[in-house]
Amino acid sequence: MKISELGTISEKLSQSHIVRDYERAFSEATGLALTFAPGGKKRPGMRGSTAANEFCTHMAESEPGCRMCVDVQEKLAATATGGTTQSVMCLAGLTDSAVPVRIGDKVLGFLQTGQVALKKLTPADFRRVSDFLKKGGADVDWETLEHAYFDTRVIGRKQYDAVLRLLEVFAQHLALAAEQIATQQTHAEPPMIEQARQVIEERSGETLTLTDIARSVHASTFHFCKTFKHATGMTFTQYLAMVRIAKAKKLLANPQARISEIAFEAGFASLTHFNRMFRRMAGQSPTDFRRQVFGLR
Known part of the structure; x- marks a missing residue:
């Protein structure tokens, strides 16, 4: 960013x-x-x-x-x-x-x-x-x-x-x-990037690749990658991770949902990867975040 x-x-x-x-x-x-x-x-x-x-x-x-x-x-x-x-x-x-x-x-x-x-x-x-x-x-x-x-x-x-x-x-x-502000902030962006953000947010729980998103906005992978980084300050991978972690944080409010279930619903292929990315981006584990923010165990 x-x-x-x-x-x-x-x-x-x-x-x-x-x-x-x-x-x-x-x-x-x-x-x-x-x-x-x-x-x-x-x-x-x-x-x-x-x-x-x-x-x-x-x-x-x-x-x-x-x-x-x-x-x-x-x-x-x-x-x-x-x-x-x-x-x-x-x-x-x-x-x-x-x-x-x-x-x-x-x-x-x-x-x-x-x-x-x-x-x-x-x-x-x-x-x-x-x-x-x-x-x-x-x-x-x-x-x-x-x-x-x-x-x-x-x-x-x-x-x-x-x-x-x-x-x-x-x-x-x-x-x-x-x-939430970051994911919705689309001022002065090319229409292609606005559309890409929307697709990423709607399909963040699926297996997504750079090629998938580039194809969805009718752009070559190289052109989309370069334009997306210039417009958002993040790579596609970094932005996707941010969207998924933001989604996971909301899901953590549900006391009935297990951490593993939340990880997969947010779009992460493995619990280990989810835990590593969550700690990197939130500064603490999903369990600690849930306890501190929502008072849940």
Whole structure:
């Protein structure tokens, strides 16, 4: 998939009601800030969130504080790009976390939360922060900053880990929405590619070859292969696998369906191949996905 397509899908998600509603509900339920950050974009913390930490907001208004926030976010995004949830602690002793949202084997963006302390903050902690700001030439209202600092939410590690697990479940639901957008996204595509997408999605449960699809759109295999890759950013094989995995994810919601049955219904010739492709594209096994997203065993 092309980077431009990933960007389009990511932006659509960030502006969707499902993300906005979840951000609002999450903040109301936990008191923590939450934003969906599209991949590749720098964001200084969670400014703009109604639950943003007042101390972090004040910090970002000074040059050294803003620089520190941006550095933390860049480090967080860099470590989470590998596809697993990551947390980073800043100089002030506050923790930020990023939960990646994946589409196939690509990271689409991150659910970011945090700006919390995982242990009680001390006067020594604040002195470390104020010394850093003064060294950087910051001119701030020290009394207001100190009050905001000690007003920071303190949450135990066990509870915070549970919060991150909730976000991992939501990330899986966002991935399903993103995959649906990806498979339906046909803007500026040649009619041949639109038709090919439709055929692939309708017949994904069958044994399909590149030659079959090329023939169905009345094109040579070479011409279709080249045009499809140029239009979608994926090979035919990669796209077919993405469609099949997306179908399998929906089928996993049925508690009566066995993993082997789902694999074959989705179009995979063997359970081993299905498990390998599912783990590669979803970052976990079908069984773990079913348990995490649908609460089924």
